Amino acid sequence: MSGSYKLGKLGKMAGELLFLVICVFYLYPVFIVLINSFKNRAELYENVLALPNELNFKYYAEAMTKMNFTGAFINSFLVTAISITVIVVLSSMTAWMLVRSDGRFSRIIFMVFVSTMLIPFQTLMMPLMQTMGWIRDNLHIPMLNTLGGLIYMNVGFGASMAVFLYHGFVKSIPISLEEAATIDGCSKFGVFWKIVFPMLKPTTVTVMILDVIWIWNDYLLPSLVVSSKALRTIPLSTFSFFGQFTRQWNMAMAGLMLTIIPVIIFYLCAQKYIIKGVAAGAVK
Amino acid sequence: MKKRTDKAWYALFVLPLVFIFTTVVIIPFIIGIGYSFFSWDGIGLNPKVFVGLDNYKQLFTDIRFMDSAKHTIIFTVVAIIFINVLGLTFALIVTSELKTRNIARTMLFMPYLIGGLILGYIWKFIFTDAFSKIGEITGWNKIFFNWLLNPNFALAALIIVATWQMAGYIMIIYITGIQGIPGDVIEAARVDGAGFFDTLFRIKFPLIMPSFTICLFMTLSNCFKIFDVNLSLTGGGPSQATEMFAMNIYNEIFSLNHYGYGQAKAILFFIVVGIVTLIQVSITKKREVTMQ
Numbered sequence: 001m002s003g004s005y006k007l008g009k010l011g012k013m014a015g016e017l018l019f020l021v022i023c024v025f026y027l028y029p030v031f032i033v034l035i036n037s038f039k040n041r042a043e044l045y046e047n048v049l050a051l052p053n054e055l056n057f058k059y060y061a062e063a064m065t066k067m068n069f070t071g072a073f074i075n076s077f078l079v080t081a082i083s084i085t086v087i088v089v090l091s092s093m094t095a096w097m098l099v100r101s102d103g104r105f106s107r108i109i110f111m112v113f114v115s116t117m118l119i120p121f122q123t124l125m126m127p128l129m130q131t132m133g134w135i136r137d138n139l140h141i142p143m144l145n146t147l148g149g150l151i152y153m154n155v156g157f158g159a160s161m162a163v164f165l166y167h168g169f170v171k172s173i174p175i176s177l178e179e180a181a182t183i184d185g186c187s188k189f190g191v192f193w194k195i196v197f198p199m200l201k202p203t204t205v206t207v208m209i210l211d212v213i214w215i216w217n218d219y220l221l222p223s224l225v226v227s228s229k230a231l232r233t234i235p236l237s238t239f240s241f242f243g244q245f246t247r248q249w250n251m252a253m254a255g256l257m258l259t260i261i262p263v264i265i266f267y268l269c270a271q272k273y274i275i276k277g278v279a280a281g282a283v284k
Numbered sequence: 285m286k287k288r289t290d291k292a293w294y295a296l297f298v299l300p301l302v303f304i305f306t307t308v309v310i311i312p313f314i315i316g317i318g319y320s321f322f323s324w325d326g327i328g329l330n331p332k333v334f335v336g337l338d339n340y341k342q343l344f345t346d347i348r349f350m351d352s353a354k355h356t357i358i359f360t361v362v363a364i365i366f367i368n369v370l371g372l373t374f375a376l377i378v379t380s381e382l383k384t385r386n387i388a389r390t391m392l393f394m395p396y397l398i399g400g401l402i403l404g405y406i407w408k409f410i411f412t413d414a415f416s417k418i419g420e421i422t423g424w425n426k427i428f429f430n431w432l433l434n435p436n437f438a439l440a441a442l443i444i445v446a447t448w449q450m451a452g453y454i455m456i457i458y459i460t461g462i463q464g465i466p467g468d469v470i471e472a473a474r475v476d477g478a479g480f481f482d483t484l485f486r487i488k489f490p491l492i493m494p495s496f497t498i499c500l501f502m503t504l505s506n507c508f509k510i511f512d513v514n515l516s517l518t519g520g521g522p523s524q525a526t527e528m529f530a531m532n533i534y535n536e537i538f539s540l541n542h543y544g545y546g547q548a549k550a551i552l553f554f555i556v557v558g559i560v561t562l563i564q565v566s567i568t569k570k571r572e573v574t575m576q
Contacts, residue, residue, distance in 0.1 A: 019377055020384050023391040029410050048413045090301040097297035116309050118561055120509050122533045123554040126547055127316035156308025159301055188293040217399025219512050235401050242405055249409060256405055263397050271390060279460045282498055
């Protein structure tokens with residue numbers, strides 16, 4: 001009856017092998033990029049599918065200088081790290097306060113945060129640039145073409161999701177510990193940072209993972225905010241690099257590998273958290 | 285006295301984020317609605333002319349916009365099916381007793397982490413150079429040629445890349461759902477003599493209904509709003525055959541400098557996304573009630 005369950009040892013091995021082959025095939029496009037990043041132009045045009053004759057890192061070195069990879073990496077890193085730190089700090093504080101001082105005002109604020117998650121970025125991009133331009137012209141705060149401005153806007157866009165996730169989690173933790181600490185003379189600030197924030201760790205990890213994936217790869221917002229070459233993040237420098245080298249695929253492939261490698265390293269180091277975080281973020 | 289300090293703490297905790305959020309999301313959203321009633325070329329010194337609802341009326345006779353709507357709908361429907369079928373299949377295999385499941389999960393999820401822009405470039409190379417070469421070697425040049433030069437195949441290419449990007453992500457959500465099924469339920473079915481497909485269709489699928497809803501919603505909203513892959517893979521081409529909603533709006537505003545008209549499109553885009561989401565949420569709620 002349940003014959004389809006029992007495939008036998010050989011059948012099972014074949015199944016394992018087949019699935020592994022499918023998985024390898026699934027990543028084949030990345031492999032093609034990898035092999036072509038070592039080839040010279042003639043070799044690449046002769047056969048894009050063949051393995052390279054030698055491991056030539058020449059194009060990596062060249063792509064690195066032409067993309068200003070180090071600078072772009074530092075910019076991406078700064079923007080991602082600072083944006084996420086600010087998002088985590090401000091959103092957890094806000095969400096906690098909204099839950100603990102439950103009133104009409106708090107509920108309205110929460111509703112606004114949640115309902116605006118619906119708004120697509122394309123609906124906001126033009127008026128956002130106008131608003132930031134107005135702030136720059138009239139209040140003399142450099143919001144455009146600065147990494148600070150980009151970070152500020154990332155915080156604004158990341159707020160809804162983070163507040164939503166923290167809000168759900170804070171509701172599930174008992175208030176008694178906080179009350180005990182308050183009686184012991186702890187200020188709200190102390191209660192939050194010493195007692196509540198450590199308990200929020202699972203949500204903090206989720207928020208960080210989701211935001212790393214989003215901010216590190218984000219192209220459209222940085223492309224609107226940043227115009228000077230020195231401030232480009234990795235997606236921006238990849239874009240302009242590709243505009244220049246579409247007919248020089250070997251160089252382009254080396255550039256692509258340069259941008260993929262940090263992502264793969266990050267993934268292999270934090271795989272457990274990434275998969276958990278992505279699952280938790282989607283399910284809520 | 286106590287009341288006042290409480291209020292101060294409240295402000296200290298809540299106001300900074302609310303302030304940032306207001307300047308980045310709320311104010312642009314409101315003035316964005318305003319802009320959609322004006323005709324303006326984006327240059328500060330040039331006049332903004334109030335045109336009422338003209339921008340919105342113009343939308344429905346805009347052939348390029350209607351075409352992009354058509355592409356977006358075709359793309360979204362086909363991509364949702366592909367992504368979910370593939371993601372669910374992967375999830376079922378990965379949650380089985382295979383020894384290779386962990387490494388498989390790692391590999392299948394990887395494309396999602398590489399951003400859409402980069403993915404588009406990877407596949408641009410595959411569809412142009414690698415495909416021509418495969419066609420040359422195998423002689424199957426009816427299938428393997430430069431897909432990005434043919435309007436229909438370019439749209440198909442976009443669907444393939446979106447599937448490649450999101451299937452692993454959707455797989456993770458399905459895995460969470462499948463792992464939530466109590467083991468003894470499956471065991472009981474097996475003891476009762478249920479075969480592989482019985483277990484799949486009568487036990488596993490009904491029990492992961494919430495995952496279906498989440499996955500459909502996630503793929504729907506991601507596909508509908510696709511931009512990065514569109515930009516790097518096809519750039520909307522050949523001759524706007526793969527220009528999606530988001531890219532059409534972008535081009536209208538920043539390439540053609542129709543700030544007011546483009547903003548009207550953006551507002552319509554928001555309304556469509558909003559309606560679809562509300563329908564989705566209400567269906568989910570209803571189903572949850574009937575499940576209990």
